[in-house]
Amino acid sequence: MALLELHHLKKYYATQKAVDDISFSIEKGTIFGLLGPNGAGKTTLLRMITGIFFPDEGQINFDGVPFNPLNDIIKIGYMPEERGLYKKMKIGEQALYLARLKGLGKAEAMEKIKFWFKRLEMESWWNKKVEDLSKGMSQKLQFVITVLHEPKLIILDEPFSGLDPLNANLIKDEIYGLAQRGCTVIFSTHRMEQVxxxxxxxxxxNLGKKVLDGTVQQIKQDFKENKFSIQLSGLPQQVNSNAFEVIDTLANKLTVKINEGYRSNDVLQYFIQQNINIEAYSEILPSLNDIFINLVESTHATTRSFQNIG
Structure with a gap:
């Protein structure tokens, strides 16, 4: 069942269609990636989902009913990319203050803060001021403040910004844990390998429109190019086959592209007939980064073409 449904959302500014008829849904307990280049409309979408902006057209449903910011905002945890902390305030007091704003009683808030501070190795920070924290330490604090009231929907905008690899893995494990406990996570980033x-x-x-929607594995399958990596015991003097073409060679490893009408078995059979041992064979799927770049570039190219026609 979907926790969040967006139906034909539109948000226009004076000179720009920031969000132009976007629809999608997010299932409960999933980690959902909202991707796009700068200026694509991601921030405007997130601000509508959190009730900061109202859509000019369309509807948002939250947990099966129309989204009501006054009632539903307490069920959302939003960690923006920009720092939203009071620099002069002590960290423990700030965490308690923000937890109380999110509806927690003092005793419950203290219990949850101590739990998260211990879990993320922040216990010694209690009396520090935000201005004394590094960027990575501030990021950990913002993460705790975002999740400690156990919201149904958690929105994380560039959550690993400023974190070293150790702390990035720590936060990553917590994101997995939150999803396993039933939280729904929207993860917005430019880092495709993290996605x-x-x-x-x-x-x-991109440019206010949805250009791709699907599971990570299905999208990689949809954009595959019939490329395979094959590790051989030795290379033949010459490779000449109608079934495939060699597009790269590194030592005894070939990257091949299978021609239309042929299958993997045809590639394997060719080398077996050459009496060459096949040590490894695997399909090469495109990375999300490659798919992202190609789609964004093609969207911009189409837009420029229409502008030139006009």
């Missing part, structure tokens, strides 16, 4: 590792489902937006 491939973390997300179940992604939507790519």
């Amino acid at each position: 491939e590792e973390i997300c179940d489902h992604i939507v790519l937006v």
